[in-house]
Amino acid sequence: MVAFIGREHQLAVLDALFAQVAGAPDTDPRPGQCLLMRGRRRIGKSSLVEAFVDRSGAPAVFFTAAGAADEVELESFIEAVSSSDLPDRAVFDDATPGNWSAALRQLAGILPDDRPSVVVIDEVPYLVDRVDAFEGILQRAWDRELSRKPVLLILVGSDLSMMEALSSYGRPFHQRGKEMILGPLNPAEVGDMLHLPPAEAFDAALVTGGLPLICAGWQPGTDLWQFLSAELANPVSPLLVSAERSLAGEFPESAMARTILSAIGSGERTFTNIARAAGGISHSTLTRATEVLTDKRMVAAELPVALRPSKERRYHVTDPYLRFWLTFIAPHLPEIERLRGDLTLRRIEAGWTSWRGRAVEPLLRESLARLLPDDPLPAAPVIGSYWTRSNSLEIDVVGADRAPVARQLLFLGSVKWLERSAFDNHDLLALQRHRAAVTDEAVPLLAISRSGVQTSGLDASYGPAELLGAWQRSQPNDPSPTELS
The missing domain is CATH 1.10.10.10 (Winged helix-like DNA-binding domain superfamily/Winged helix DNA-binding domain)
Structure with a gap:
């Protein structure tokens, strides 16, 4: 299970959704739940879902689109259902659906009524791209048939912008599923x-x-x-x-x-x-x-x-x-x-x-955003950086109330990420000069250093341990950071 170190939180979220399906009262006309999962290619989405399906013990079908022609994808979907462990899968051998509407309607018909099941459609963007009006077909199948069964439907995709658009306002599947963003393992x-x-x-x-x-x-x-x-x-x-x-x-x-x-x-x-x-x-x-x-x-x-x-x-x-x-x-x-x-x-x-x-700078700025507020530094709505065209002035860390044009600068900082060189008086003087070039205010100054700080005059300083700790403490029991909503 080495690949799932750091994925226990996401598995727990999937377990909770499945529990909602399993615990839906018999009087609920729509016990089904839908999850839209997106994340970059090779981030482990399919492996995560497969691990969840295995440990759920529920009858399931797992279909992965391949970017082929409409009829080829449909044939592969029918084969995936036929080779699944759904109890009534033989129906697909006896009556082969001729289009996606019929296939999804027939799938809904064979899903169990008395126990929860799981349906996974991986690489949904391929189907949206290759199958005419697939979003509308999926929406109708969900509204009319699938959601009326105790099923967890998981739609997975690597095209981040397309998956984000799938549930956006004005699109057929808007507000029909919760969303999970699967990111890489954090530091x-x-x-x-x-x-x-x-x-x-x-x-x-x-x-x-x-x-x-x-x-x-x-x-x-x-x-x-x-x-x-x-x-x-x-x-x-x-x-x-x-x-x-x-x-x-x-x-x-x-x-x-x-x-x-x-x-x-x-x-x-x-x-x-x-x-x-x-x-x-x-x-x-x-x-x-x-x-x-x-x-x-x-x-x-x-x-x-x-x-x-x-x-x-x-x-x-x-x-x-x-x-x-x-x-x-x-x-x-x-x-x-x-x-x-x-x-x-x-x-x-x-x-x-x-x-x-x-x-390393973007990663360190994100670490700082997770760490703050930390006396004397406030939480900052935006943590970015500053530069000029000639690069004569660069500031590694800029905390502000908004971006890119800020009303107020909250703090400025410098990154020195070297094994054998601490942040020293020379670095502090450079940071102070840079502050004077961008503002007349006494904006707090901070240093991010791999090898410590050997100067006074900073308002705050952070090293690898503190910054790594910010990621460890950002693992609460709520759905963040998977952004389930």
Whole structure:
């Protein structure tokens, strides 16, 4: 069960929904419950649902769409029902439905009336894309038949924007299901799984992205470099192949989006530099490609958080594992396939400190957001960063009342994430100069340091242990952080 370390909370949420179905009174005309689960590819959605179905002991059908033609998907669905453990599944052998409306209606007819069951439809976005009016078909089947049975219907999808839209206002399935967002294992869960101290847990989270499949290949107690040495010696390791398979699923026909993603992942952050790195593509082509990437939540387009408006938008890859892969792995896959992963490892060692210094910042800002309020710092509705076009002024942490144009700055901070260098007087003076450049107010100052603080004059400071603890204490007994609603 190593893949489910850190997933007990989500399993408990699924158990609770199933209990609602099982405990519905006989007089309830609609005992069924529906859950819409979304999360990135290879995050472990299907494995989580399979684990839940196994431990529920309920009769179930599990169908996974493959992006094939309508009639092929329908045939696969019928086969999935026929090979399930539903008591009356033989009905599908005797009478084969000719369309999706008939198939879902027939499925509802064979679901048990006297005990709960589970129906899973995985990769729903494929059906929405390939089957004409599938959302309306699903809505009618749910309203008229499926919800009248004691069934937990789980709809799973990797296309985040499409799954989010599925239940949005004005769409057929609006307000018909609860929602669960399955994210990666957080740094605390990664640290627990791999038996790592706090600072090393953040390193592991950056390299693995918290993907359970990649974490499962990390022998507990071994360090980052031992892990990378072993994975780079294996051309089919999950660390090497997961990103390629994910990108193939996300962009089967869009080479340009992948080109732009590679440019951003290699470190280019501004529109002009991304266009140049992608071969000098046109403004309109780059705009369309970045819109696709941001819609899929693979890239974030951010503006500085400041008291005055700015047009200095910057882009970064949101998934730290994908960012690591695009920077260090993808350009050198041929040498890894030639079993020269040792060369790649040396390259990672040479560039690691510089890459990590920037890559870790979003994760540390999120950690801080989970930690606050913490005297003397208040909770901040927004925690971002600030920069100028020339990069002559960069502030790693900006807490504000709103973004990107703030009415009030709540605190400013600097990140120094080095093994052997503490935050010192020189760093404090630089932070004070930066504060004077953006505000006349005595805004509180904080430091985030991997190796401690050797100065006075800060209002607050945080190290790996405190920041990792913020993730540990964010695991309450309510549905957060899965965002069940």
